[in-house]
Amino acid sequence: MIAAVDPGSYASLAAVPVDHLVPVPDAVGLREAAALVHDAVTALALLDLTALKAGETVLITGASGGMGTLLVQLARSRGARVVGVARGAEKLSLVRELGAHEVVDAALPDWPRHAAAALGGGADVVLDGVGGALGAAAFPLTAPGGRFSAHGAPTGHGFATIPPEEAGRRSITLLGIADVQLPPARRVSLATQALEEAAAGRLRTVVGAVYPLERAGEAHGVIEGRGVVGKVLLSV
Ligand SMILES: NC(=O)c1ccc[n+]([C@@H]2O[C@H](COP(=O)([O-])OP(=O)(O)OC[C@H]3O[C@@H](n4cnc5c(N)ncnc54)[C@H](OP(=O)(O)O)[C@@H]3O)[C@@H](O)[C@H]2O)c1
Structure with a gap:
């Protein structure tokens, strides 16, 4: 399961309402899912909006x-x-x-x-x-x-x-x-759609770097340095 935490935060544990959770298909890794849960939701919303x-x-x-x-x-x-x-x-x-x-x-x-x-x-x-x-x-x-x-x-x-x-x-x-700025039900629906696309091999996540949570500062540094392509993740 995966969920977007609102407001965003870095934490090893977070409480979210159960209806904000989205099952991650077997074909999608948890890191891949983490790279999609926020970015792909916004991306899909932008394409619908425009x-x-x-x-x-x-x-x-x-x-x-x-x-x-x-x-x-x-x-x-x-x-x-x-x-x-x-x-x-x-x-x-x-x-x-x-x-x-x-x-x-x-x-x-x-x-x-x-x-x-x-x-x-x-x-x-x-x-x-x-x-x-x-x-x-x-x-x-x-x-x-x-x-x-x-x-x-x-x-x-x-x-x-x-x-x-x-x-x-x-x-x-x-x-x-x-x-x-989407209501939770729409975020869940778009996250489900994104995970289905990824599971079907139609949406590739590009993870440029993964840092342990305790090195979050360095992760921010590489984002600001613009040396990484794609998503920078924190792992716990
Ligand atoms: N991810 C979401 O769900 C979401 C939602 C709402 C809004 N946004 C906003 O949309 C923007 C893009 O999001 P993202 O997740 O794709 O961010 P990101 O992974 O950090 O990518 C930002 C891109 O902007 C380019 N860039 C150009 N000038 C830059 C500068 N001075 N400093 C840093 N990067 C610079 C970089 O590419 P080059 O080095 O190739 O130019 C970089 O690949 C962010 O401002 C974010 O707040 C994101």
Whole structure:
């Protein structure tokens, strides 16, 4: 069994209501399940929220991160054309391997120009998991009438701030972190769906590093250092 703990915490034991528990299928390891229980739930919710459809184009920033690696796969399996933004050759190669049609290196100063070329006529959906200046630079890549989700802020410079009047002028729907705060029953349902996808071999978790609970500080350090691809887990 697995459950998301609300509010989030690091602990070897936690009490959760029994109806928040989700059975982990035999084909899925507990570490894999831990990598999915939060990130895949949000990823599935984002794809539902933005109503990403087959044939649409999606731009995913932070594509090499814990949630980004899942978004790339889930968007691809919905039949979307996926353009992933990540930093450096190793991360870009992983993002491509996970199903991105095109990848763009965020380390290039003119990455938005490369992304615009990869997108063709702009992105129907932008899933911004990075925020700050990078998120702001991703906004103009949204096609008129598209959807832009500013749900990530790992840079420490906040979520992408988009002037609502600019979005309105181009008929772009702005979405944010508040739109993916889910009630427990929906979290359980999406976690069950994610675990089924993983058990069927359709959703791969990328665990970049595992640290014992007592070394949680080091785990934070490697996340901030951006040297790890995918998810960093703590083990107890
Ligand atoms: N996971 C969830 O369920 C969830 C739910 C709601 C919101 N969010 C938010 O969504 C964002 C992404 O989540 P995540 O779980 O994928 O996080 P993550 O595993 O830490 O990945 C974040 C990605 O952002 C990129 N990044 C760009 N600039 C960065 C910087 N200055 N510092 C650190 N990373 C930077 C990194 O990729 P490169 O090095 O390749 O650029 C990294 O792969 C986070 O802000 C998180 O709070 C996550």
